[in-house]
Amino acid sequence: MADALSTRPAQAADIAEAEAFLADHPEIGAFDLVLIDINGIARGKIIRREELLPLFRGGRHLPGSILGLDVTGEDVEETGLVWSDGDADRRAWPIAGSLVPLPWTSPPRGEVRLSLFELDGSPMAADPRHALAAQQALLQAEGRQPVAAFELEFYLLDRETANGRPQPLRMPLTGERLDGIHVYSVDELDRLEPFVDAVYRAAEAQALPVQTLISEYAPGQFELTLRHREDALRAADDLIMLKRLLRALAVRHGMKACFMAKPFAGRAGSGMHAHASLTGRDGANLFADRNGELAPALHHAITGLLETMTESMLVFAPHLNSWRRFAAQSYAPTAPSWGVNNRAVAVRVPAGSPEGRHLEQRAAGVDANPYLVGAVVLAGIRRGLAAQRDPGAPATAYASAADDALPADWRSAIEAAAGSAFLKEALGERLHHVLLALKRAEYRRFAADITALELQLYGEIV
Structure with missing residues (x-):
C-alpha cells in the first residue's frame, strides 16, 4: 500500500x-x-x-x-x-x-x-466540495474564472419553545420578544448589538468577508452578505464557515440560529442566494454590459440556469421543509423565470454598475449545501454558454408558475433529479447516486411518520 x-x-x-x-x-x-x-x-x-x-x-x-x-x-x-x-x-x-x-x-x-x-x-467522489472544484476547473480550462458570493438569510430564535414550536428571540439589550415585521429596521439591529459586535469580531478573526447585516421580512429573521470572491470554492467555504460562526455565537448569547428554509408557517422563508459572474483571461467581466445592453454571455448563462432549474431543484430544496418556502407572490421563485432588478424571479440581474454586472440564482434555500448549489449553478452557466440560446423576454413583475414548470413537491424533485443526465454530469455519477440514496431514505422516514396534525384531524373524527 x-x-x-x-x-x-x-x-x-x-x-x-x-x-x-x-x-x-x-x-x-x-x-x-x-x-x-x-x-x-x-x-x-x-x-x-x-x-x-x-x-x-x-x-x-x-x-x-x-x-x-x-x-x-x-x-x-x-x-x-x-x-x-x-x-x-x-x-x-x-x-x-x-x-x-x-x-x-x-x-x-x-x-x-x-x-x-x-x-x-x-x-x-462523494465529497461535495470536489463537485464544485470540478465545475470550476472546467470553466477555468475554457479561460473563464468564476466570481461568486452567497447571501445568507436566517432566523434567530429563543432557545425555549412554546408548545413545541419555535419562538422569535428576546432582544439582548431590552429583553423584549420580537413581534411583527420590521424589515430593514435599524433600531432592531441596534437592540441586537452585543451579538452583532461578536459576529463582526469573529468574522474578522477568521478573515471572513462578512459585510451588510439586514433585518429581514419576519420577526427574528436577518440577512448577512458576503463580499464576492474570485474563486467559487472560497465563496462556498465562506458560507459554510459563516453558518458555523452564527450557530456557535447564538448559543453563547442565549439564542439559537436557525437555518431551516421555513421555520414558521405564514412567515418568510430563508434563502441562500448565489451571485455569480465570469472573468476572461484578461480579467475583464464577461457579463459586463455591451453598448448599453446586457451582454450576450449573460443572456446565455441565464438560459442555461433556466433550462436546468427543474432537474436541479433537489439541490436547491433538498429537504421536506425546503418546499414550504415556495409560494406565490413571495421572495422564493415558483417558476423558471428571469428578470432585471426583479426579486420575484428565479434568476435575477441585480441593479448595479454595467461593469460589475452579474446574475443571482434565487432558488436555493438556506438549508441547501453551497458546494452542491455552486456546482449546479456553474454547470448550468457552462451549458448555457455552450448552447448560446436566448432566455426570452425578462419578467417585469411576479412570474406565475406554468403547469409542470417545476416539481410540485419533494418527492417529485427526487424523481426529476434521478432522471437528470445534467445533474449526473454536474455532480459526478457517484455523488449523484449518493445524493439520491440519502434523499430517498429521508423521504421514506418522513412518509412513515404519523404527525401530530394527522392525529388531531383524524384520530377521533373519521
Missing part, C-alpha cells in the same frame, strides 16, 4: 500553514476537524495541538461512511459507502487556507476544514 506522502493530493494545504499558525497562536490547545457532508452538516472530531502537524504532513483517516449519513445521522446502506464498502477508511487532508481560530471558545480552540480523498490521492 502506498504511503501518505506518495499519495498526497496537490490540493492539500502545505505544512508551512500549520507551522505559522501554531507559532502565532500559542494559546490554542485543540482543533476542530470539520468535513462537510452532502446535507451541509459539519462532521469530524477534535484533536490536540500536537496532532496538527501530523495531520498536515500525512492526512487523517476517516470512514467514507461519514458521507453516507442522512440528515438524522443514520447510515444509509444504499449509498454504497457503508457495509457494502466495508465501512472503509479514506484519507482526509486539510484545505489550504482553512486553518482559523475559533475566537468564541474557552479554552481557545482552532478549526481546520477537511476534504476527503481516496487512499491513492484521487478525490473521493
Whole structure:
C-alpha cells in the first residue's frame, strides 16, 4: 500500500500553514476537524495541538461512511459507502487556507476544514466540495474564472419553545420578544448589538468577508452578505464557515440560529442566494454590459440556469421543509423565470454598475449545501454558454408558475433529479447516486411518520 506522502493530493494545504499558525497562536490547545457532508452538516472530531502537524504532513483517516449519513445521522446502506464498502477508511487532508481560530471558545480552540480523498490521492467522489472544484476547473480550462458570493438569510430564535414550536428571540439589550415585521429596521439591529459586535469580531478573526447585516421580512429573521470572491470554492467555504460562526455565537448569547428554509408557517422563508459572474483571461467581466445592453454571455448563462432549474431543484430544496418556502407572490421563485432588478424571479440581474454586472440564482434555500448549489449553478452557466440560446423576454413583475414548470413537491424533485443526465454530469455519477440514496431514505422516514396534525384531524373524527 502506498504511503501518505506518495499519495498526497496537490490540493492539500502545505505544512508551512500549520507551522505559522501554531507559532502565532500559542494559546490554542485543540482543533476542530470539520468535513462537510452532502446535507451541509459539519462532521469530524477534535484533536490536540500536537496532532496538527501530523495531520498536515500525512492526512487523517476517516470512514467514507461519514458521507453516507442522512440528515438524522443514520447510515444509509444504499449509498454504497457503508457495509457494502466495508465501512472503509479514506484519507482526509486539510484545505489550504482553512486553518482559523475559533475566537468564541474557552479554552481557545482552532478549526481546520477537511476534504476527503481516496487512499491513492484521487478525490473521493462523494465529497461535495470536489463537485464544485470540478465545475470550476472546467470553466477555468475554457479561460473563464468564476466570481461568486452567497447571501445568507436566517432566523434567530429563543432557545425555549412554546408548545413545541419555535419562538422569535428576546432582544439582548431590552429583553423584549420580537413581534411583527420590521424589515430593514435599524433600531432592531441596534437592540441586537452585543451579538452583532461578536459576529463582526469573529468574522474578522477568521478573515471572513462578512459585510451588510439586514433585518429581514419576519420577526427574528436577518440577512448577512458576503463580499464576492474570485474563486467559487472560497465563496462556498465562506458560507459554510459563516453558518458555523452564527450557530456557535447564538448559543453563547442565549439564542439559537436557525437555518431551516421555513421555520414558521405564514412567515418568510430563508434563502441562500448565489451571485455569480465570469472573468476572461484578461480579467475583464464577461457579463459586463455591451453598448448599453446586457451582454450576450449573460443572456446565455441565464438560459442555461433556466433550462436546468427543474432537474436541479433537489439541490436547491433538498429537504421536506425546503418546499414550504415556495409560494406565490413571495421572495422564493415558483417558476423558471428571469428578470432585471426583479426579486420575484428565479434568476435575477441585480441593479448595479454595467461593469460589475452579474446574475443571482434565487432558488436555493438556506438549508441547501453551497458546494452542491455552486456546482449546479456553474454547470448550468457552462451549458448555457455552450448552447448560446436566448432566455426570452425578462419578467417585469411576479412570474406565475406554468403547469409542470417545476416539481410540485419533494418527492417529485427526487424523481426529476434521478432522471437528470445534467445533474449526473454536474455532480459526478457517484455523488449523484449518493445524493439520491440519502434523499430517498429521508423521504421514506418522513412518509412513515404519523404527525401530530394527522392525529388531531383524524384520530377521533373519521
